[in-house]
Amino acid sequence: MSISTIPPRPKAKPESDEDSLIERLGSSRRSRFTRHIILCLIGLFMMYPLLWMLSSSLKPNDLIFSDLALWPSAWDFSNYAAGWTALEYDFSVYFVNSLVIVILSIIGNLFSCSLAAYGFARLDFTGRKLFFVLMLGTMMLPGHVLLIPQYILFSNLGWLNTYYPLLVPNFLATNAFFIFLMVQFMRSLPPELDDAARIDGCGPFRIFWSIILPLCKPAFATTAIFTFISVWNEFFGPLIYLTDPELYTVPLALRQFVDSEGQSQWGQMFAMSVLSLAPIIGFFIAGQKYLVKGIATTGLK
Amino acid sequence: MTISTEAAAVSAEAVPTAAAPQRRRRRRDRAGYLFLLPWFIGMLFTIVPFFASLYLAFTDYNLLNPPEWIGLANFRDMFSDPKLLQSIRVTFTYTFVSVPLSLVAALLVAMVLNRGIKALPVYRAVFYLPSLLGASVAVVLLWRYIFGFDGIVNAFLGWFGIAGPAWTSDPDYALTTLIILHIWTFGAPMVIFLAGLRQIPVQYYEAAAVDGASKWRRFVSITLPLLSPIIFFNLIQSLIASFQTFTQGFVMNNGGGGPANSTLFYNLYLYQQGFNQFNMGYASAMAWTLLVIIACFTAVTFFTAKYWVYYEN
Numbered sequence: 001m002s003i004s005t006i007p008p009r010p011k012a013k014p015e016s017d018e019d020s021l022i023e024r025l026g027s028s029r030r031s032r033f034t035r036h037i038i039l040c041l042i043g044l045f046m047m048y049p050l051l052w053m054l055s056s057s058l059k060p061n062d063l064i065f066s067d068l069a070l071w072p073s074a075w076d077f078s079n080y081a082a083g084w085t086a087l088e089y090d091f092s093v094y095f096v097n098s099l100v101i102v103i104l105s106i107i108g109n110l111f112s113c114s115l116a117a118y119g120f121a122r123l124d125f126t127g128r129k130l131f132f133v134l135m136l137g138t139m140m141l142p143g144h145v146l147l148i149p150q151y152i153l154f155s156n157l158g159w160l161n162t163y164y165p166l167l168v169p170n171f172l173a174t175n176a177f178f179i180f181l182m183v184q185f186m187r188s189l190p191p192e193l194d195d196a197a198r199i200d201g202c203g204p205f206r207i208f209w210s211i212i213l214p215l216c217k218p219a220f221a222t223t224a225i226f227t228f229i230s231v232w233n234e235f236f237g238p239l240i241y242l243t244d245p246e247l248y249t250v251p252l253a254l255r256q257f258v259d260s261e262g263q264s265q266w267g268q269m270f271a272m273s274v275l276s277l278a279p280i281i282g283f284f285i286a287g288q289k290y291l292v293k294g295i296a297t298t299g300l301k
Numbered sequence: 302m303t304i305s306t307e308a309a310a311v312s313a314e315a316v317p318t319a320a321a322p323q324r325r326r327r328r329r330d331r332a333g334y335l336f337l338l339p340w341f342i343g344m345l346f347t348i349v350p351f352f353a354s355l356y357l358a359f360t361d362y363n364l365l366n367p368p369e370w371i372g373l374a375n376f377r378d379m380f381s382d383p384k385l386l387q388s389i390r391v392t393f394t395y396t397f398v399s400v401p402l403s404l405v406a407a408l409l410v411a412m413v414l415n416r417g418i419k420a421l422p423v424y425r426a427v428f429y430l431p432s433l434l435g436a437s438v439a440v441v442l443l444w445r446y447i448f449g450f451d452g453i454v455n456a457f458l459g460w461f462g463i464a465g466p467a468w469t470s471d472p473d474y475a476l477t478t479l480i481i482l483h484i485w486t487f488g489a490p491m492v493i494f495l496a497g498l499r500q501i502p503v504q505y506y507e508a509a510a511v512d513g514a515s516k517w518r519r520f521v522s523i524t525l526p527l528l529s530p531i532i533f534f535n536l537i538q539s540l541i542a543s544f545q546t547f548t549q550g551f552v553m554n555n556g557g558g559g560p561a562n563s564t565l566f567y568n569l570y571l572y573q574q575g576f577n578q579f580n581m582g583y584a585s586a587m588a589w590t591l592l593v594i595i596a597c598f599t600a601v602t603f604f605t606a607k608y609w610v611y612y613e614n
Binding site for chain 1: 338340349350357425427428438444447489548555576589
């Protein structure tokens with residue numbers, strides 16, 4: 001959505017020069033020191049809950065709420081083994097289910113959104129502008145409006161208690177945000193590439209496959225990481241479409257820890273929570289560059 | 302379309318006939334529509350449900366019997382449904398407290414980070430990470446226990462001699478814990494602010510400093526106006542997302558929205574109506590009402606934009 005129209009400004013000086021200029025403008029060595037202190041304090045507050053969860057997952061159950069230190073006074077690794085088998089099915093089942101859905105969703109989004117993005121960004125056809133506006137409109141449309149008819153539709157198709165309602169939309173480019181992201185990226189590629197290929201006799205599919213796709217790797221990486229994180233976390237879709245515990249994803253399984261009344265195996269719950277967040281944190285560390293660039297793109301262009 | 306047909310197109314161009322441009326346009330259209338084919342089918346999954354839910358909003362429908370047209374009865378019922386009014390109150394309180402607070406936090410931290418700090422990537426990662434986890438079941442569960450009666454928050458308050466409330470089971474405080482969770486995820490707008498701040502040429506600040514402008518003056522006269530389009534974008538995004546909060550309310554109280562309906566978010570109540578009681582007509586009416594509410598707030602924000610959003614050209 002083109003909300004901001006900040007024009008690209010000339011970068012006259014290299015970044016480090018600008019930084020030193022900024023420093024001269026309003027900050028002594030002392031104020032820089034205080035800033036670091038403030039930032040570290042905020043960071044500590046932000047990280048503390050996560051570190052506490054990690055530490056609690058390694059403590060014996062009776063120490064979790066009595067021992068406040070992050071470093072456990074007594075270690076108990078059994079939470080992980082016990083939590084893994086605590087529910088109706090082993091967590092290996094839930095992790096495999098989540099992984100299958102995530103991988104297929106990534107493939108679906110990359111496939112369908114790149115096709116649509118290429119059409120919008122590089123091809124000219126009747127009605128393109130209208131469709132593009134429609135696509136942007138669906139980006140703003142709150143999903144809950146479609147929820148009930150979609151549920152009725154999927155239930156009539158016999159898709160309840162299967163992964164189809166969670167997967168098929170991803171193969172149909174319903175995620176306008178990713179189309180938009182890729183359109184922005186493809187528009188930044190020089191149009192001469194297409195022209196040269198066309199003169200060499202390439203059709204649009206060949207240009208798409210051999211020329212545009214290989215250049216779009218950064219946009220695909222961003223899409224893959226965003227899809228991974230949002231689908232891995234997704235709770236609502238699996239909640240309404242999956243009823244058989246054998247099909248549950250990790251978030252649905254985690255919730256079962258508190259469903260049973262009088263639940264007191266906190267250590268096991270935190271152990272499985274840690275494992276459920278680990279892939280996201282891993283992907284975040286590996287793909288931080290793409291994530292930051294991706295959300296900056298949506299805000300600035 | 303393959304290479305050979307495209308080659309044929311090139312040779313067709315060489316011998317211009319009256320029908321050639323039209324044929325070329327048709328071929329061009331066909332390629333475009335082929336690329337958009339999955340999207341077209343996907344749009345059917347969007348547009349048909351969109352109008353279907355509008356229709357269902359005026360019916361009584363429980364999945365078993367065919368929908369029965371009841372006119373505006375669903376909307377009339379909504380006005381006298383105390384749980385619905387409560388869910389609107391909860392959602393509005395949550396949105397209008399947590400969105401401004403998290404945006405202010407995001408802007409403040411982004412400004413501190415923007416001033417030539419060497420360890421920027423580390424700080425940015427630490428502040429951004431929670432926003433990826435905030436809506437996950439694991440973190441909402443974690444929040445339940447951190448703010449539990451004997452959780453670490455009350456232990457921490459205890460050091461200062463403050464007897465903390467039973468956050469999650471006290472109707473006066475349960476929503477507060479979720480607002481704090483929302484503020485904890487300020488990292489996403491912060492990264493966008495940071496990218497925007499980087500685009501403001503430092504020469505502006507230099508010139509202002511030479512003219513004797515104070516730090517506050519530089520913030521008000523340079524940073525705020527140049528950043529206003531991004532503030533605007535973040536505001537719209539956060540408002541729309543926050544009106545649709547679901548997981549936090551669901552997990553906090555085992556799907557009930559308790560204690561005493563104090564975390565009964567609008568979408569949570571919609572879920573209860575639609576999927577626990579199968580009042581699909583009523584739930585659709587609720588969905589459309591929320592859509593109108595969101596559209597109104599978005600429109601108001603857009604309308605006021607011309608008074609406070611500054612575009613350079």
